[in-house]
Amino acid sequence: MGSALEEAAPADGRQPGASRHHVLRIRGLTVGFKGDPVLTGVDLVFPRGTITALIGPTGSGKSTFLRTLNRMNDRVPGYYRKGEVELDGQSIFAPGVQLMALRRRVGMVFQRPNPFPLSIMENVVAGVRAHGLADRAGRRRIAEARLREVGLWGALAHRLNESPFRLSGGQQQLLCLARALAIGPDILLLDEPTSSLDPVTVEAVEDLLRRLTPAITVIVVTHNLAQAKRIAHFTAFFNQGRLVEHGPTARVFGDPSAEETSRYVTGRIG
Template structure:
């Protein structure tokens, strides 16, 4: 899919195959991800959504005996070029996982962890980064009086927003989210969705979700994966109301998955 005229592409994925050993998991994926939009990846379990999103900041590198063919360009640069600085890539392309994974340290230290790791930062600068990141994650008002308490004392929904704040502390250009609300209650899910909708003015968001209502509510672009193939991609309203492919129509209608 080509983005709308004048819309800037952040990731350009071309003819990408991915293998776990000899087993092929993705087949010829071609997809453009536009800037300052929310792109939702939908499809049944095991269809390749999580594998694909992890390609975008090379998280699959941690899995032994995997391989990639094709091109993934981020801001025009091939991220699988041997000269790529992978740590720098992951600073620019942050990731949040399915289950909240705060570090066993204070709320403050969770958010400050990345900036401390990546450079010398004064306490005043850290204070500013922590407050700004927690505000962006819509968590500041709930935790500002308990910043030095353990992050593990927070509720599940608060922990997930803390993890988002931790990612935002590094000023990423893209935020990848792999089913970030699947372990949360409906109220926490609604808060995360509202947060993501507000964040897209600052960065580009790609979200894997099993919740088709969620994709319909918050995304601008929806991509439907099935059995390792990208079946269809387009504006979310079209995918849900006027899909071009029979498989897409059957999936969004709940006939399988």
């Protein structure tokens, strides 16, 4: 576990940088929707500027966990929560927290591409517009920069006013990535972002995620263990609503401390 790393005391302002190792810290998080909890007593830290893969069988609570980090579960009927999620030492559940501001800092990309019914250009800058981050010229610059970043600019530069729905699934997902990056998040949550993509695009996405660090902290739910090994600095293994094991990827895969983990990463369960 990452507890070996000593952290600065929380709540001393939010200076990014070396003064603090962990951008996100989860304490005793229990989440459920009516009935039994989906997730029980999760303690976890996310070191700044790293990629953490969340792995585990279907129904293990990874996605619920991910969606708790930007409070996407808030509106789900019956949702309840115990425990804390601290972003730079501040609770994201504190009464004064602005959801919109939180989600500006904690971006999210979904399993399936979900472009808006706007032009490609407007898709990329939809968040920029909503948060009022840039004027017209600025938005165009941002759109170009982000499309270049995700490797779509060459293909789409002359099609910015077209509908995103004519793009291939892979291009749509890259567009959604560009859209999430355009508002400059500190943390990017990805929920199986490549599970519906072709191998070439998967590689492009993985490359992109590697390049995003250390500027951005990436948390990615994946069913693809090879992908976790390829890109993640840290890996957290969830099973049946519990965090079973967390540590550097090489150790979790090579020398897991829990029997469950060992069985999962060697393909014997899940």
